[in-house]
Amino acid sequence: MRSSFSVRRGCVLVSITDPRSAHGPARSRRRCTDDCPASRRGRSCHSRSCRDALHVILTLVLGLWCQGIAFAESAAASDATPQQTPPNVVVFLSDDQGWGDLSLNGNTNLSTPNIDRMAAEGARFDRFFVCPVCSPTRAEFLTGRYHPRGGVFSTSAGGERLDLDEVTIADSFRAAGYATAAFGKWHNGMQYPYHPNGRGFTEYYGFCSGHWGHYFSPQLEHNQELTTGEGYLTDDFTNHAIRFIQAHHNRPFFLYVPYNTPHSPMQVPDQWWQKFADRPLALRHRDPDKEDPQFTRAALAMCENIDWNVGRLLEHLEKLNLADDTIVVYFCDNGPNGWRWNGGMRGRKGTTDEGGVRSPLVIRWPGKIGSGKVVPQIAGAIDLLPTLADLCGVEVVSTKTLDGRSLKPLLVDQNATWEDRMIFSTWNRKVSVRTQQYRLDSTGKLYDMLADPGQDQDVSKEHPELTRELRAEVEQFKNEVMADFDKEERPFLVGHPDFRYTQLPARDADSHGGIERSNRHANCTYFRNWTSSEDSISWNVEVAASGTYEVEVYYTCPQQDVGSTIELSLNGQRVSGKVSAANDPPEKGAAEDRVVRVEGYVKDFKPLQLGRIRLEEGTGFLTLRALEIPGDQVMEMRLVMLTRVDD
Template sequence: MSSPQNPNPRSAEPSGSFSRRAFTTAAGATAATAAVGLSAGPASAAPAAAPQKPEAREKPFRAARGKHSRRPNILFILGDDLGWADLSSYGAPHIETPHLDRLGRQGVRFTDAYSGSATCSPTRFSLYTGRYPGRTKGGLAEPIADRSVGLEPTHPTLASLLRGTGYATALIGKWHCGYLPDYSPTKSGWDEFFGNFGGALEYYSKLGLGGEYDLYEGDAEYKDLRYYTRILTERASEYVQRDHDKPWLLNLNFTTPHWPWIADGDTEESAEVVRKIKSGNVAALFHNDGGSVEKYKEMVEDLDRSVGKVLDALKKSGQEEDTLVFFASDNGGERFSYQWPLSGNKSSLQEGGIRVPALLRWPARIDAGQVSDLPVFSPDWTATLLEIAGARPAPAYPLDGTSLGGYLLRGEQVAERELFWRVRGERAVRRGDWKYYRGKTGGDQLFNLREDQREQANRAAEEPQLLAELRAFWERTNAELLPYPA
């Protein structure tokens, strides 16, 4: 088992500075410059060397391999309720994830990556829009549980903006940003949709939280009673192997390892959950009477194999070199997740609720074997992908994320900034190594995450000025957002 001082025992990257390769886009150099301008404040000087801990060591810088004009395909993969340390490369002592570990070794593994919120749909809002969830009515639901709200089709999204620059767009898997007839991926910029609308479903029957059938192709029901992760893996593999005549964006949103705790082959447990749902037990899908650490391990390892199959299909298609692949979780882990050394879990703004594994690979442009401890969160990836694709954000909908294109591809430093979170009853801000946090019990707390990832040593009394600054930033930002409904 990993020790508290070394939560990532499998890390073995050499030390040095972050490495990236030269990047230009024939179609988007001007737009890329505009997107970089989304960063708050002037460019900072190079930061001091980080303390030498295994998860922060980076590969020596290598010279750029030349310019490149092709815009990449984008394969953006989300796990569901996967905890920060649930991958073996992040320290899980009992879960083996060789395919995801290899993905990280082939590019960049981020140790300080965060979701845009602490639950499913607000994070998806932040990713699809590049903005804080609280800027939209649908993003106030934590998470969406009824048909009254969703991602408004008039709001620009990552998909609609990329489609406007010539990308083909598809979403396969969990949507969770609103229900038909008003909300759908096909109304928000995705050319194709295959998956479920709600926050969870039983893996075989496809029954959702309201007992309704929830598997769709486009906006029409699609019948397939096989194990859901298998279906999504097949669909995604088929998509990446098509003979595409334009660059493409595929959002692949697995429901694994979200409850119910049903692995491939658990047909008897599936039938029991379905029986309870059909008898009127609407809470049966939460599976409070099921699951185990071993079952969770089985589901995470199945997710790993499934991602591996999609990546194999991508390689066979001949598009691997020019495809940017990103993998993360939509929020922190749940009941059976391995979170050490973090405190808290899903729904909380403690580290365990919002810090997530994040892996990025782009063979044509980014060197392999790197680790970054730069604090980043979901809206940053929206800004980054728009820059790389040469797409401009909509002026009326300014992004809250910062493009990391310069950091990843041109050797630029990211100016110190604040990452902001708000959920009902909790608040948080991260600036550099410091985190301001107030939980549901009240009382402002301040933690140095470099020294105290577990958020146990409250430094508020020793750093009153810093605490006041971060609290003031949170208050100013919160004042710009929509209030929660009473």
């Protein structure tokens, strides 16, 4: 393999000639070859040869950075001036919590003293904007780039995945020598290398789906190996985060804690619910008839539980004398998931209006960021990567242009100059744009957000020139950022050589015949009504590396239906086995729900050992079907797990 390098500050450009590649020589970090269809569309390719090149490039890039770190450390050792230890970073991200779900923003329905204290001891951004829904915000935080650039177009069925040629904030911090970990809801891809372990996080515990069906000791994963959670999820994720800090307190760490609450189902322990169960709501949604008070109470109880967990982690930092050496960030992923008080703003989760995309942002770094600082300038999730990298002196190991900018001057410089800017919000091809004073909504109406924060009065006729300018900016955004936003079909990757496990959940599969999905919200569903040998379940996959795999099918089946023979096949390779034991648990979740859910319930699915299958590198449809059905149904199926075994 021959490599040539062009190195400049902040990036490494690499061209590679790889004898293993069927595409031939000369590929770049940014694109594949001219004969690669994905390259011609300007998108990332998922073929093995292109992924191999990407893997080699990233390895070389990280190696160069490690060499740079070693050189810097060597130089520091020979210098009489002591070098300052870089700060740790903790990032909290809540799920479906609105701007108004904190007492620091004036909500008297609840109390969030720990997050309020963070704001009092650090900086609070008054106008901080995220995306209308979950996975896009996560993608923008991870990359510093608008989510359509990274291929994120949905919250399920593969559309939540972040393109493999995107470099994440964890990649940069890991390359700089930080210990990296994430504990919670990922929601940017499940199969490696979309998995957090493939995106710069050495340690991961949580779930990769968009929502989870049960919050008390459910099935989770630890570095993609299935495990069982311990207690209420938000508490459990915090416990793991605290243990990670304890284990890495003597070196810089980057810790990402993406909580799954107050996303539905609305489950919260009794100690938090009892405070709100019959409590009057002093503040209501601007249209009270839309509000479900019990849903609001459950959400607020979950928010107070989040605050308690934030406080536990902050207390642990103080016990270890790490508080002054740790940057702590708190923000939310979108607007509230219900019609509840949100400062009188229009919109909620799923909309590009102010209430759908405005989020709290609190950043605390004692001694470096002034206490009680309120930043009025608009900012967004795209700014967090460049900001944290700048504050920590970490180089961003990406050659892609960032959409975000560093907020460091606004945090540490009282007299910072700051250029006016625009921040775009998009979902389902609807686009709105925010300036410091105005918002142009997705229909082209203009609102003065200082005089009219509720977006009640269209002022486009009073400001025709500004309206034309902002409409033109929206069109340019669509033409540039969303130009290749074609929801390109990307197979689900199976058997990456760097990872042992591959999960293929029902969420990512298509059913054929009479098989039904357990609920229209696919993220935590299973398949049922499998009654015919003509029925099948299939995944569009790409096998990354040829090999032999153990197959487990997670199933339920009542005693009277035991005995079906099922087969898993791909491109002529197949393995079959018999359902030899009953597993007939009831649905669970309803007893813990504080409000009747819209999502489906879950069950305790158990693994059926199907045997081993040989899979060859390439693409195809991995298909599960029944060969024999002695009872009324085959099974209910939630997940296929493939585990690589040594040949």
